[in-house]
Amino acid sequence: MGTSGAALVGFEEAAALFEEEEATVEEAAAAFRVFDRNGHGFIDAGELGSVLRSLGLAAGVAAADCQRMINAYDGDKDGRMDFQEFFAFMERSSSS
Numbered sequence: 001m002g003t004s005g006a007a008l009v010g011f012e013e014a015a016a017l018f019e020e021e022e023a024t025v026e027e028a029a030a031a032f033r034v035f036d037r038n039g040h041g042f043i044d045a046g047e048l049g050s051v052l053r054s055l056g057l058a059a060g061v062a063a064a065d066c067q068r069m070i071n072a073y074d075g076d077k078d079g080r081m082d083f084q085e086f087f088a089f090m091e092r093s094s095s096s
Contacts, residue, residue, distance in 0.1 A: 035051050
């Protein structure tokens, strides 16, 4: 499996942290704030990579891999994930 596959597994592992029960809006907002390190209301590839590395998930994730992960859930195609997109991702993850 290539680097992008390993990175995707890291993102899915991060989502698995919330799979035991459905996340509330408050829990999702708290998780979103962890990823939105600069507080600008969006998760970008740099922030995603930083959090994944700090969690020990997908060490050495390249920026391009993180961007592909963001793009997979980026409904408005602006290259970053806002809270609504993040919450929809959380809901899909908890129902699978």
